[in-house]
Amino acid sequence: MAYPAQSGFRQRKLQPKMRMRNTSADGSDPSPLFEDTSGGQGVGGGYARGHDKGAAAAGTVYPGQNLLSDPMSNLAMAYGSSLASQGREMVDKNLDRFIPISRLKYYFAVDTIYVGKKLGLLVFPYMHENWEVSYQQDTPVAPRFDINAPDLYIPVMGFITYILVAGLALGTQNRFTPESLGMQASSALVWLIIEVLATLLSLYLVTVNTDLTTIDLVAFSGYKYVGMIVGVVAGLMFGRMGYYLTLLWCCASIFVFMIRTLRLKILSEAAAEGVLVRGAKNQLRMYLTMSIAAAQPIFMYWLTFHLVR
Template identity: 35%
Template sequence: MYSQFGFNEPATQLGMQFAGNAVAQGTAYMERNFNRWVDMPALRHYFNVSNMYVINKLRLILFPWRHSPWSRSIKRSETGQMEGFKPPREDINSPDLYIPVLAIVTYILLCGLAAGQQGSFHPEKLYVAGWCSLAFLLFELISMRLTCYFLNIPFEASMLDLVAYSGYKYVCIIVTDVIKLLGAGKWLSTTVFVYTALSVGFFLLRSMRYVILPDAAAGPSTFNPQRKRRMWFLLTIAAMQMVFMFFLVN
C-alpha cells in the first residue's frame, strides 16, 4: 500500500504506522471514556428507527385521537423471559430520540429564519434559541423527576424516555411556526397552536400512562388517594405542554 503512493522510504513507512497506531489508541480511549458516562447500547435503541416509523410517529403525534392500543410491545427471549421493550423500528408506541433531536434542530433553524424575515438575524439568535430549548427541556425533566420522587411514584421509565416524550412537543411547535412564517392570519395561527398543543398533550397523556398510572394489578398503591394524585400529575404534564409551547413559539 505504501509503495503504491510513493512512500518507499523506511522512515516514511514507520511514521505512517506510528500515526495509524496513535489514531487507533486515541479512538479506543475516547470510546472507553465516553461509554463510562453514556450507555451506548441503550442510546442506540432510541435511534433504531425506520422511515415508516418516523412517518407514522409524526402522524401519531399530530393526530393521536383514534390511535389504539397505547401499550408498548415487550421483547422476549427464546425462553419467554422479558428482555425489555421492542425498539422504535418495531413498535410505534416506543419513544425515540431521532424525532426529538431533529425537531429541536429544525426549531432552532426556524428561529433564525423568522429573525431573517424580520431583518434582525444574527448568529447569536441561534445560540439563544438553542439554550432556551435546552433550558425548557431540563426544567421539564427535573420537574417530572422530582414530582415522581415526592409522590412516591415507581419510576418505570428511563430518563431517556422522558427526554423523548419532552422533545415531541417540538414537532407541534414546528408546525405552528411554519404556519406563521407562511403569513397566516392571527386566527389561523392561534387555531393551529391550540390544536397542536391539545394533540401533543393528549399524546403524552396516553403514552406516559404506563409510567405515572400503572395498572391496578400492580398493587394497592395505584388506588385512591395515591392514584388520584398521580392522575392529577399526569394531567398537569399534559396541560403544561401548552405553556411551554407558548413561550417557545414566541
C-alpha cells in the same frame, strides 16, 4: 664521484609514476596533463565502477529493515497493540457508565415508515387505540417495529428544525442576528432541561416506581417541537390567526398524546398495591400525569409566540 649518480637515482626513484598524454598537432591540449589510471579506464572501467555501486546498493541494509526484522520490535508492537485495545475497552466501559451509548442506539433505531407514522400520531392521536409498548423477552422492541416506543430521532431533528424555522421567522421580520439565534437555541435547551429535572423530582416525591428513564422523559418532552414547528410555519404563511389556530390544534394533540402515553407508565404498578394505598397514590399519579401533559402547551406557546408578528 659516485655520489652524484646515487642522488640522481634517488630522484628518479622518488618521482611518481605518471604517464604523459599525447598532445594535439598544434601543441595545445585543453585537457589536464595527467589522468589517474588507477581505477581502470574507458568503457570497461566505467562499467566496473557502475557494477560495484549497484552491488553495494543491493547489499545495503537500511536501519528500518533491521527494526522490522528484529523479534524484540515485533514483540513491542504486539504489546502496544494489546495495551491500546485494553485502553479502548476501559474507555468504552467507563463512558457507557455515564453516557449509555448502547442504550442510545435503541432510541435511534428508526426508519422512514416509523417517522411518518409517529409524526401523524403526534398531530392526530385521537383515533389511535393501542398505546402499550411491545416487548420481546422482557425487552422493548426497537421503535421501527413499534409506533408506541419512544425515540430520540424525532426530538433531536425537531429541535434542530425549530431553531432553523425560528431563524427564518426572525429573518422575515428583519430581526435576525447570530446572537438571537444562539439565544433561541440556548433558551429552548435550558427549558427542556428544567422540564426533565422537574419531572424527575416530581416522580421522586410521589414515590412512583416506574420504568421511565431520563432518556424516555427527554424523548417525550421533545415531541412538542413538532407542534411548535407546524405552528410557526402556519404563522409565516397565514399570519397570526393561522398561528393561533394551528398551535391550538397541536397543543390539544400533544396533551392527549402525553396523557395516553404516560398514564400507562406512571400507573403501571397500581395493580400490585392494596386498595387504600392504590386509591391515594393513583390520585397523585393522575395529577402528576396531567401536570406533565399540561406543561407541554405552555412551553409550546412560550417558545413560539414572539416569532410570529
